Each structure stands twice: as structure tokens, then as C-alpha cells.
Amino acid sequence: MNIQNFSLSEKLVSASYVRQGLQARRGHEQLVRVLLQQGKCPEEGWSESTVELFLNELAVMDSNNFLGNCGVGEREGRVASGLVARRHYRLIHGIGRSGDIAAVQPKAAGSSLLNKITNSVVLDVLKFTGVRSVSSCFVVPMATGMSLTLCFLTLRHRRPGARFILWPRIDQKSCFKSMLTAGFEPVVIENVLEGDELRTNLEEVERKIEELGAENFLCVHSTTSCFAPRVPDRLEELAVLCAKHDIPHIVNNAYGMQSSKCMHLIQQGARVGRIDAFVQSLDKNFMVPVGGAIIAGFDENFIKEISKMYPGRASASPSLDVLITLLTLGANGYKKLLAERKELYGHLAQELSALAERHGERLLHTPHNPISLAMSLNHLQTHGTAAVTQLGSMLFTRQVSGARVVPLGVEQTVSGHTFRGFMSHADAYPCPYLNAASAIGITRDDITLCIKRLDKCLKSLSKEACAEKRESGSPAEDVDDQTVSCNVHGCIYTRNK
Secondary structure, eight states: OOHHHHHHHTTTSOHHHHHHHHHHHHHHHHHHHHHHHHOSOOSSOOOHHHHHHHHHHHHTTBGGGOTTOOOOSSOSOOOSOHHHHHHTTTOOSOBSBTTBTTSOOTTBHHHHHHHHHHHHHHHHHHHHTTOTTOOEEEEESSOHHHHHHHHHHHHHHHOTTOOEEEEEOOOOHHHHHHHHHTTOEEEEEOOEEETTEEEOOHHHHHHHHHHHOGGGEEEEEEESSOOTTBOOOOHHHHHHHHHHHTOOEEEEOTTGGGOHHHHHHHHHHHHHSOOOEEEEEHHHHHOOOSSOEEEEESOHHHHHHHHHHSOSOBOSHHHHHHHHHHHHHHHHHHHHHHHHHHHHHHHHHHHHHHHHHHTTOOBOOOTTOSSEEEEEOHHHHTTOHHHHHHHHHHHHHTTOOSOEEEOSSOEEEETTEEEETTTTTSSSOSSOEEEEEOOTTOOHHHHHHHHHHHHHHHHHHHHHHHHHHHHTTOSEEESSSSEEEETTTOOEEETTO
């Protein structure tokens, strides 16, 4: 509806009513105007009706939605299912062109505008979450691992003689495979144990650079967000080493956007040394479906190089999902979620610590990890690795998702490289443990239910283990005719159980 059509409407409906409708329409248009002018995430979230109005306006700008369009090419935005068309708001052409994922498509002005706006809004979010000096970013329709691979392939053109990527160990397969897929040999730097925490071995990093030669390294591949007891890498020190030896630096910031500490590390690393690009997941940070990531950096030219390395057009779904989410939440809504996550991290730590104490365990002291926590499972380990792994199975069948049980001595071969102590980020971590994380979107009820079910599982396993010990002659004593006390754990349980 434009001004002329509103004027014509006054012949059919009272002029005062039409003017009221026009004012309402202008309210929606004003929000869109500000978005296009500023390119920033709106402070307050939009209503769903405003978001849908905006998306429909974008869709009619694409040639597949032109009323008189006659397509005779092989890619004309044809969709067989109306359900699929509605799912994508009829934005069918995707983003980019064959030579550049950031390029504008002549026959898809609406989809191209969607792409530009999304990248601009996401850049604004990166800045207000802590990386204020970031200069450029783009949303890529690949998850974190493949997005890292794209960064490495881009660096290959800058450093054609490089063979190695220096990588402080983190036991996550996609991180490791991202380097192999790009055709490079990871040089694994084992972490050092400081208290309960696993931290970056800076001395070994520098020794390897001197041993193999800085010119032979494609980059340093560091990590922020990770499972405790590993903590974010020493980004500032690594950035200084990269600047000193003229080695590029790529940061895996998978779910670090939700942590002000992780974002501060990236900002500081770029300030004192060298960080070329950092990659973060869309689903982990914005609660959207899996399949997208943000590649960002401090050199606009390098980020453009990465976008041009992407072959062909790309799906617009990840860009559409994150734009809808951010327009709906607004900057204030997203900041509120970040604040709630941080508050619930403290609550989860308290609850997990209290539970650990009741079962003779302890919460591992990992103050440098702002998202993930770990609780020891030493008593379960006395009954063997099977008891530890059984806890993970019990939690999963009781609908506790995301909890991660890490036993001792697991070996895993990933693309020919064998990791000892796999999942624990170290060859021989001192104890088995259980992970839980306070990630964006977690609720107090999630924590309450998790602790309740975990408590029941630990009690059940202790009783089973003690019963087995008693049958095999291990130390236990009768309390009375109905109960038995285990001298190993001090637990008391009913005889008929």
C-alpha cells in the first residue's frame, strides 16, 4: 500500500479510519527506514508482523516473484512445493554469485539486500558484545569447522610454502579435521596442567616455531570457548608471538560470542598482537538451526578474500534465520539473554558444587572458563571405567542432554592421528569428570532438573557398585537386618535393593 492506494481507499472506507491505518503502516516503515539507514541491530525488538512485512517487501524484489517474469534459464528460483516457498519467505535465489558470496545478484535484489543487512547487523552485534575494533564480517552457510577450513584455504594463497598449522590441543574432531581438509599438517601442542585447568603451553609453541621455521606455518589456530577443565587459550600471548614471527592467527570462537570474557580476549589479542580472523557459530550463539557461522576480522581486505574463496552461490537460510532472530530480540533482548546466561553460570556452579560435595566429589576449579564447568567422578572410577561411562548413558536416557561424561584412558584416532585421553584435552588428566555448561538460552528449571536427575543417577550407581563390592568380599558391614553400609563410600542402602 502506497499513498495513492490509501487515498483511493478513502472512497470505500471512512477517511479517518484509512488515515489511522496509514499511520500504523508508517510505524512499520519507520523501523525499516532506521534499519536501512544505520545498518545496526535495533535497540528494541520488532513485532513479528513488522518482520514479516519487511521480508515480504524483500521477496517481491526478487525476479522469481515478479508478476510478469518469464524465466528461461537453469536457475530461476522455481520451487515445486508451496510449503518450501513459504518456509523461505519466497526468497529462493540465495546469496552471492558464482565468484563471490558477498556479491549482489542482478535478478535477486531482495535477497542481496537481505545478505548485506544481515552482515551489517551481525557486525554491530560483534561490536557491542566486546570486539569493538572488528572491521568486517560475513555470514557463511557452513558450520564452524568448514568455515575454519575456508579461512585456511584463503591463507594458502598468501603463504604457498606453508605446510603446518600450530594448534593448541582441544579434543573436538571438527577443529582437527578442518585443518586436514584444507590440506595441512596440524602440529599439536599439548596443554599444561595448572591446578585443575588445562592451559596453553606457550614455551612449547615458541619452541615449535623455532624448530620448524615460522615460514613453514600457515597460521596458529587457537580456541576460546571449550569444555572445562580446558580453558580459553592465552590469546594475548599467542597474538604477540604471531606478530613477532609474522604468522597469521585464526581463532575458533565457536560459542564465545555469548561470553564477554572470550570476546575481550579477542579484542585484546588484536590490540597487542595479531589476529587475522575469528569464527563463531550461529546456532550456538543465536539459537537458530545448525548450518551457519560468522567469519570476522580486523582487516577488511582479508575478510573479502575469504568471502571470494567461497565457490558458487550460497544458501540464504542461515542469514535469514539470524536476521529474523536479531530483529525480533533487538539489541536489548539479546543483551538480556547474555546477562541471564552469565547469572545462571554462577547458579549452576553453586548447585553442581553442592551436589559434588554430597557425593564425595568436587567441582573442578576452572575460573578461566566462563561457560563450561566440570565435576570430578573419582568415586565412580574406583568401580572401573564402565561405571563412569554408564553415568553418561543414564543421563541421556533420562533426557539430560548436553552433559558430557569423560572417562580416563580413552584413545581415539582422528584421520590417522591418535589422541590419548581423548575428550579430556590431555594425555593423562588426573581424574574422570562430568561437564555441564551454562550456554545462552539455559533456564533455572533446566539446572534444577539436571541436578535432580544427576543426583538420582549417582545414588543409583553408588548402590549398584556397593552391592557388587559386597558380593565380591569388599569392605561393607551390616547396619541392621534391612540396611547395609559401604565402607568405601559411606553410603547406606536397603538390602533388598
